[in-house]
Amino acid sequence: MPYEILEKFELGNSGTIFEMVLKTPLIAKKAYAGNFIIVRVNETGERIPLTIADYDRKKESITLIIQVVGKSTKLLCNLRVGDKILDVVGPLGNRIHIEKYEHPIVVIGGGIGIAPCYIQAKELREAGNKIITILGARSKGLLIWKDRMNSVSDELIITTNDGSEGIQGVVTDPLKKIIQEKKISLVIAIGPLVMMKYVVLTTNGSGGLPRVKTVVSLNTIMIDGTGMCGSCRFSTLDGGVQFACVDGPDVDGHIVDFDNLLKRANRFLEQEKHSLECYDEECRALEKHKREVT
Ligand SMILES: Cc1cc2nc3c(=O)[nH]c(=O)nc-3n(C[C@H](O)[C@H](O)[C@H](O)COP(=O)(O)OP(=O)(O)OC[C@H]3O[C@@H](n4cnc5c(N)ncnc54)[C@H](O)[C@@H]3O)c2cc1C
Ligand code: FES
Incomplete structure (x- = not known):
């Protein structure tokens, strides 16, 4: 259909x-x-x-x-x-876990990862939670759904790498300050793998900051999305293996082996580049044909 x-x-x-x-x-x-x-x-x-x-x-x-x-x-x-x-x-994939937490939840969206943050923040706020949102992008033009995120947040912080909007820097800068200053029940981070890796390193208790439960959304390469093909598998730090499509995509960030995942994410770069070049070539040929017949 x-x-x-x-x-x-x-x-x-x-x-x-x-x-x-x-x-x-x-x-x-x-x-x-x-x-x-x-x-x-x-x-x-x-x-x-x-x-x-x-x-x-x-x-x-x-x-x-x-x-x-x-x-x-x-x-x-x-x-x-x-x-x-x-x-x-x-x-x-699994619906996120919803409950009323004792302390605020920090929701972090980076780049295109801001999109899934909205619905998560909305459902968690409807359950009575206080939401502190941090949105990050390379520059102002890549920031999306600011108003929507504002409508489901008690506090909204913006960071851009080039300083074109909000605080100049990355999402972990305000995150460090927040978890140092107040009790936080949960951090949710959705965005590029590198961003999620650094959020997890900030909240895992290793850098002198308090350990805070952190959920990340894994955008691994998927094929069937039902746990059959193994494409989306990721290693856990205790030597286990999970599948992002059926065990996630939202999982405990503190168990994820991000270095291994970052390597796996790049395994088809050559084929992806070739496929895009062929498609662009097809589009140009089609445009040329259209111009010739009109
Ligand atoms: C659970 C989940 C939710 C996602 N949600 C969104 C979303 O809401 N909006 C959005 O724009 N993108 C989302 N993505 C990523 C999106 O699926 C990929 O960008 C897309 O598959 C790339 O296809 P492509 O042919 O355009 O690019 P490709 O040429 O295939 O790849 C370009 C880049 O995208 C990455 N990529 C390729 N295939 C996948 C894949 N199947 N999954 C993840 N990354 C991939 C590669 O690392 C590569 O660097 C999500 C991915 C997952 C796993
Ligand atoms: S996408 Fe095939 S197992 Fe997850």
């Missing part, structure tokens, strides 16, 4: 991040924070995992935030309102 794109627009000013609302009646009925979908744009398309950034049960739709990084995300973001996507599978 093809899935219609109801809305699509660009976020920020980098030209690479898009918000897309999809009509998915059954998925919208069952979606919660922490869930993701796997999308295949057309018959020859690759399966790509994307977080359910929001859901609307009445409108039977889900919201995706997509960053163009390679062929499949480019193909998806080249679609327009009214176009249809061939396959959408979900909701996959």
